[in-house]
Amino acid sequence: MGRTPCCDKSKVKKGIWSPEEDAILKNYLNKFGTGGNWIALPQKAGLQRCGKSCRLRWLNYLRPDIKHGGFTQDEENIICNLYNRIGSRWSVIASHLSGRTDNEIKNYWNSKIKKKLKATKTNSNTKTTTTTTAPSSSNVAAATSTNSTVDEVTNFPVPENFMANGLNANADQPVFLLEGFKYCSSVNNNTGLFSQTQQDSYLFNSPSFGMDENYGVKGFQMDEYSYEVLSNVLSNGSPLNWY
DNA sequence: AACTCTATCAACCGCCCTCCC
DNA sequence: AGGGAGGGCGGTTGATAGAGT
Known part of the structure; x- marks a missing residue:
């Protein structure tokens, strides 16, 4: 039957x-x-x-409201963030991108982003063995001690008090969040400051483009410079500058 | 030029959920 | 209450175009 x-x-x-x-x-x-x-x-x-x-x-x-053509960096960023958070719920992800269908997003993920992640994971495996020993700060050393876990997605050690948040928009750096904070955007490697983008405020229904303290950016990318940023966060908990 | 490989994406399949009788 | 029909969704397939040899 x-x-x-x-x-x-x-x-x-x-x-x-x-x-x-x-x-x-x-x-x-x-x-x-x-x-x-x-x-x-x-x-x-x-x-x-x-x-x-x-x-x-x-x-x-x-459908008349369908948007065809390549995905923008902003759209890819949203897809990555949401996928890391909710997994392959394509229809939910599609609901955050106007004019995009679940099928299109799914195809894009499978053909483009997944490959990027795979390549990054390979690189990360190499990088893990080098960068985890590179930071000089004792705070960082503590953060990446045996108490930390390894993120299954990026294969990077997750420092204590932080949680993994997938990869950045370029899918070339793992991103981590200070626990208790809703969002981490990317860090500018030149200035050491954190950026906020419009789609991020959109994702978390923040009232405006200029977020308030509750949506404070306290995350970092696990690159060499960001270990220094992390060191500041862990040692004094001071809010970081925004730009 | 011909063949093979790879990437892309439209479309199908089938399971699960919801609604209605 | 429960069973069936339709809708929604995620996984997968297959056609095709373009790149590489």
């Missing part, structure tokens, strides 16, 4: 949609909407397609 199929697979067309089919579906939906029933829609519209196929075609391609 299997589940009843949604349509007769032998009577429906499969594969790439033709421009004519697209036009029929688009015209029908513009005139009548879905009618709350995708399964019955193809017959009404005169399409030899499965209702689910029509729904997918509309949602992923024909």
Whole structure:
């Protein structure tokens, strides 16, 4: 006793949609909407397609508010952050990116970001053995002592009082958060100051672009310079400058 | 030029959830 | 209350284009 199929697979067309089919579906939906029933829609519209196929075609391609083309760095940043937080819940991630579909994000993740992460992980394995011994600060040494754990994603040691937050936007540096703080943005290696970006305030429903203290940025990237920043955080807990 | 490999992305599959009768 | 139908979603596949040899 299997589940009843949604349509007769032998009577429906499969594969790439033709421009004519697209036009029929688009015209029908513009005139009548879905009618709350995708399964019955193809017959009404005169399409030899499965209702689910029509729904997918509309949602992923024909909808007027769909944004096609390459992802911006900001979008990639949001995807990385959310994936690290909630995993492969593509529809939720898509809801944070206007005009992007879950399918598109999923494809982008699988074809681009995942590869970046893999490459970074390989690099990190090498880097871990060198950088963990490099920092001179005793605070840092304490932070990366045997009490720390290793982040499964980046393979970097997670210092005490910090939690792993995946990789930065370029996927070339692990990012860590001081526990209890909601957000970590990237550190500028030249100035040592932390940046805030618009999508970050968006992610956490911060009231405005200029966040308040509750959304304070107290994180760092595990590169050599940031060990120094971490040293400051751990030794005196002073808020870091923003720019 | 021909062939192979790789990346990309549209589309399908099938499971799970929700809603309605 | 529970069973069925439809919708939603994540995983996977397969076609195709472009790069490499």
